[in-house]
Amino acid sequence: MRMTKRMLSISLGQGQGPVAEKMFIEAIEMGSWVFFQANMLRAFTGQVVEYSDFISSEKPKVSEFKWLLFSLCLFHGVCLERRKFGPLGFNIPYEFTDGDLRICISQLHMFLTEYFDVPFKVLTYTAGQINYGGRVTDDWDRRCIMNILGDYYKPEVINGQYNFDESGVYHQLPEGTALVDYVGYIRSLPVNDSPSLFGLHPNADITCAQSETFSCLSVLLSLQPRSVGSAAASQEDVTFHLAENIISQVPKPKGKEAIEQIQNKYPVLYEESLNTVLVQEILRFDKLLVVIHHSLTDLQKALKGLVVMSDTLEKMSNSLFTNVVPKMWASMAYPSLKPLGAWVSDLQARINFINNWINGGIPPSFWISGFYFPQAFLTGCLQNFARKYVVAIDSINYCFEILQQNP
Incomplete structure (x- = not known):
């Protein structure tokens, strides 16, 4: 038997415990290998504000940290907003949380201070395969997330002139921009994002609008009265x-x-x-x-x-x-x-x-x-x-x- 057929892997995300246990028992009986991909989550309660002292300091790699931090936050928002497109966004609507973002920010700060050059491979693997990927159970969704992350964790984003979309609405801010200015810029972004930001065709908005319409109509139908008038039938x-x-x-x-x-x-x-x-x-x-x-x-x-x-x-x-x-x-x-x-x-x-x-x-x-x-x-x-x-x-x-x- 080829090794690829004897090698099984599973991401230990939420709700994957029983599946992993069953796979482990079957591997013991058949003599196969099982590779468990576990979340490296650890206690982390800080917010981006906790790094305000580092951002406002003159320490080396402050600019790189700000650019990559903004890029990482934008990636987090893209992952959350892609769920509204249904199967066009992800096959399974994953519940990504602020904890996933916080641990990625912590790792970003740690790796930037410990490495001389920016370790993009390490950052991409920890964010895409472990932190966010730990919740992903579909292989195609994992491949999608890794491709999306590749647009936000790359050397080109360490530039004050970099644009994340063709329209230039989402872009990096110049070097030396204060944290307050970042917050002001984020508040000025459009309420309704263009599908192109998510790597989708403009017609994807049609699917999203239809889904929201059907959901609203379903709620309205459920709220209508069960009888009309005193003599109406039940x-x-x-x-x-x-x-x-x-x-x-x-x-x-x-x-x-x-x-x-x-x-x-x-x-x-x-x-x-x-x-x-x-x-x-x-x-x-x-x-x-x-x-x-x-x-x-x-x-x-x-x-x-x-x-x-x-x-x-x-x-x-x-x-x-x-x-x-x-x-x-x-x-x-x-x-x-x-x-x-x-x-x-x-x-x-x-x-x-x-x-x-x-x-x-x-x-x-x-x-x-x-x-x-x-x-x-x-x-x-x-x-x-x-x-x-x-x-x-x-x-x-x-x-x-x-x-x-x-x-």
Whole structure:
């Protein structure tokens, strides 16, 4: 066995104890190696203000310390603000704290006073792999942080004319700038930072704005009154009738026997890949319909007091009342941003499209967005063409023609 397969590593960040223990036990049983990357956190309660005497002194490397200190604080702010972009910022929203910044400042001061030259490799490793990296559990996030840190811990930043972004809004201050002037400059920075500062495309603001909008609307929906007027129905009554209406509107699952009959009608054929696509679509939609009908039936029983109202059913009830697709359904369904009413109508249309295919054979035209998994349909069409004309599927692709009028 190669050494790379026997060598495992893990960052001992928050919540990683049980994972590290399990990995350690498995390594003992299999004879593998485990490399634990631990946080070198130590007691540090000081703030940047504690270094004001050093900053205002005439000791050597004061200017280097101020420039690197400002660069490090900017890096800390970038790491915190990238979380608002969701997965575009980090795969996991890590809770970086002021303690991470404080220990980095302490190490920066210590290494600058002990080394003749600025030890960028040491500073980068301690900050990126240990202090901040100790909280990071995703390999891609660790790689991202190390690349970001490389823009703030490098020789070029030790310059009063250095700009951190293309616009020049974020820049180093001239040598000899007092601590008070640094504070004043930081307060003058824009409230809404440009995505370019975080290394992101300007369109990343759209994702951030959408996330904030959805969060605000979700809070507003949760705050709306559960009843209107003295004669209005309660939330339980509204939810019960809504569940009853959805059950009557959404088709029931086909079941195992019906699916087997469809498979016999549309068997797996070498020359017709769309048969396989159809059966796969039926299986996917059937699983979704099973979840919908079972959950609605359980919810009605819970509202009547026949079964216990679980946390999942309560969340589902709140989603139905606020016209939001329950997460239980969304996790089993195709991607959609529609509200509950439009989502149910769209589901009916998709099921009708599949049923028309079953009853009438392969249609002359297809509703591509009506598929549960459109990629399977597109691949199936490529397979049919490749097998008919005996060409490699990797050598063909789709081309598009813009029509002047509807066909």
